[in-house]
Amino acid sequence: MTFSSSQKRKAAALISGGLDSMLAARVIMEQGIEVHGINFFTGFCVEGHTSAIRERHKIKHKRNNALWCAEQLGIPLHIIDISTEYKDIVLNPKHGYGQHMNPCLDCKIFMVGQASTCEYANEQGFDFIITGEVIGQRPKSQRREAMPMIARESGAEDKLLRPLCALNLEPTLPEREGWVDRSRLFGFHGRDRKPQIELAKHFGFKDYAQPAGGCCFLTDKHYSAKFRDLMRTRGKRDYELDDIMLLKVGRHMRPNTRFKLIIGREQGENKYLQGYQKRFLNLRTMSHEGPLALIDGVPNDSDIELAARIVARYSQGRTAAEVEIKATWPDARERAMRIVPLTPLEISDDWHV
């Protein structure tokens, strides 16, 4: 096939931060196409701050993988905040959920649609969109029948090219028009990662991310449990951005339906929680070193005392006869308490969310 294009074509690549999207972008760049990365902030992203919050991860990578990919590829990366619109995708997915609370199919359709119609896409005038999808890699969202469904329902139609598995699919517009040479695309399929790893080696990519479950917290069992608990106890299927950000941080304990405690597990988390202390009733250990804890819900007086005894349990005063805890309300009211820390046996396993 001859590559016949007088005009330099432009593609938007959905960059999740994982290896596949990085490879897909690079395969297309190899063909002389100008590629721009697009990454979406849903509020559930593993990317960004969360690994950085906990100090014990200091040695591990704290990078934002999407930005890291863009840097390796030498392309601009535009990050789009879709957290508001995304709510409807998470709460009412037309195609249902994956293994946990992950609405992957609806999510893909939405993201590809956004990449075609968002303000940035209009400004840049992309000719087509690329993703790192591979047929059969994920049981639901990347099964064969899902591929045309995503193209159709996102509105991208034949402008959606999957360079890693294109040979298993009908030729798309960029292939038919000769903007992209189909013979230089791939026919990967299934869960085997070897072809991707080989291709990464070929391009000299090292130290790339290979998220096991998916690119967001909604594929995580524990996170999904906390998310369900949030909606169950609020009595409505709804959430605010702060709610879902806080689900990523701290020890979450719900002794009863009136309130939940979010207890910082280390300095990094305490510092992050500090950013919320003016919005939540919060507890601090005054007599000993201890965590910052936020109380979410509507606790009564005895709940606050119970919360204080739990927090004391996670402070340096856990074995002390008495610990002083200060409760501070968002309106700056304060209450000092001298309480006895709970013993491990008094902390019910059921409280851990």
Next chain:
Amino acid sequence: MPVIRAQELARSLAAGTLVELSATDPGVVHDVPAWCRVHGHDVISCKDQDDEYVIEFKIGAD
């Protein structure tokens, strides 16, 4: 997310403008410098202050 705030600020600012961004999110000290490298902006300083992180960068030429 701090890096989106940085991105939105940068869109309307001329090359050479100094931007100071503060956040309680520790990711800012990794993400904003990475974002600056990708988009050609210069990080001037990055400080871990008592209750927040403050990062200063200069908008690069497009």
